[in-house]
Amino acid sequence: MSATTSAQPRQNWTVVIFGFLALSLAFSSRAALGLIMPVWQTEFGWTSSYISSVGAAALLIMAIVAPFAGRLVDRLGSQFTLNLGMGLLGVGCAIVALMNGKLMFVIGFAGFCAIGFGIVATHVVATAVARSFSDNQGLATGIGTSGATGGQFLIVPLIAALLAFASWRWSFGALSLASLALIPCIRMSMRPDMSSNEAEGRKDDPSTMRQDFTSIVRQPAFHLLFWSFLICGFTTTGVVETHLLPFAAFCGFPPIPSATAYGLLSLVNLIGMIAAGWLTDRVNRPMLLAAIYMLRALTFILLGSIPGTSIEMLFLFAVLFGAVDYSTVPVTASFVASHVGIKTMGLAMGLISAGHALGGAMGAFAGGYVFTATQTYTLVWTGSVWLAVGAGVLALFLKAHPITKAAAS
Incomplete structure (x- = not known):
């Protein structure tokens, strides 16, 4: 599909590679919260509700940051934006690694890390890829954004190993060092996704964020994408x-096998995102997006039946859910590129991602609150079934416009 006005196909694979790596570290840092939650409950005496509340606060900060991060990548490009996010993430993980109480935890995770999460996000990478590719844009977006899950296949089990054989402080310390080490690599190796003349032109663009925001929210497709992606955030990030790893601990499953199942989920997620990106270029997109949400609803029925069974059921859920987890991202990004346009795609994706983060915050808080109140996750999984069905219905109302050069202007 064609998303730029360039006469020649553009293939900037360094954007895909470093976008993948940056998302791998950012999302693994987020996943570490659920993995380490039971340890903090024992060491600090914190409740799952409190830790989940801090995680929810981080997601709310992400929701606030996301549109500004999108605007930043629209104006200054992905290289600068990703480096800024990785720096904040590295500092935040270092603070968490050194924390000795609630204040440092909040500052580190819900402060620095949360802002970093909001910047090193799928909407930033998706926007960068859309501007860097004119052919096979869906496939490239699927590969680049799959770092949000695929990179965790190796990183999350390593975090679990450090947790088991050293301590949780080593886990966050390693994440901090890796995040900071990626900055010079991006600086030296990543090709800019816009020329210097284009960057200067965007800085001088007289359109304001408010004007672009008004233009975006007037489009019906934006609202369908926003609300379906908010539900997506509740049923995935949230x-x-x-709560998957705490749920596994509740079921009596050991940490390392549980983390391995989560890593497997991430690996299948990578395959699912790439496959969804490939399909985005070739099939009816509203039907594709609706099918993903409906299949996700079915996986929550399986998840609710796991207590009292074997860990093999957790691995089965990991495979099935992984296939339909973040596979919504390349499809949603494709709709934004075709229905909103490349010029304001960063801001539009930022707003939609803010909805995703808001939904995630609601899910994270609801999961902790329900478990603290009932000592079970049954209501959480049941509610997620119906929410996913609702998102699928919203997707069916989208119009399958062909992606054209005119849409990208």
Whole structure:
């Protein structure tokens, strides 16, 4: 599909590579919260509700940051934006590694890390890829944004190993060092996704963020994408990313096998995102997006039946859910590129991602609150079934416009 006005196909694979790596570290840092939650409950005496509340606060900060990060990548490009985010993430993980109480935890995770999460996000990478590719844009977006899950296949089990054989402080310390080490690599190796003349032109663009925002929210497709992606956030980032590993511990499963199942989920997620990106270029997109949400609803029915069974059921859920987890991202990004346009795609994706983060915050808080109140996750998984069905229905109302050069202007 064609998303730029360039006469020649553009193939900037360094944007895909470093976008993948940056997302791998950012999302693994987020996943570490759920993995380490039981340890903090024992060491500090914190409740799952409190830790989940801090995680929810981080997601709310992400929601606030996301549109500004999108605007930043629209104006200054992905290289600068990703480096800024990785720096904040590295500092935040270092603070968490050194924390001795609630204040440092809040500052580190819900402060520095949260802002970093909001900047090193799928909407930033998706926007960068859309501007860097005119052919096979869906596939490239699927590969680049799959770092949000695929990179965790190796990183999350390593975090679990450090947790088991050293301590949780080593886990966050390693994440901090890796995040900071990626900055010079991006600086030296990543090709800019816009020329210096284009960057200067965007800085001098007289359109304001308010004007672009008004233009975006007047489009019906934006609202369908926003609300379906908010539900997506609740049913992925909120209840699964934050509560799957605590749920596994509740079921009596050991930490390392549980983390391995989560890593497997991430690997299948990578395949699912790439496959969804490939399909985005080739099939009816509203039907594709609706099918992803409906299949996700079915996986929550399986998840609710796991207590009292074997860990093999957790691995089965990991495979099935992984296939339909973040596979919504390349499809949603494709709709934004075709229905909103490349010029304001960063801001539009930022707003939609803010909805995703808001939904995630609601899911993270609801999961912790429900478990603290009932000592079970049954209501969480049941509610997620119906929410995913609702998102699928919203997707069916989208119009399958062909992606054209005119849409990208």
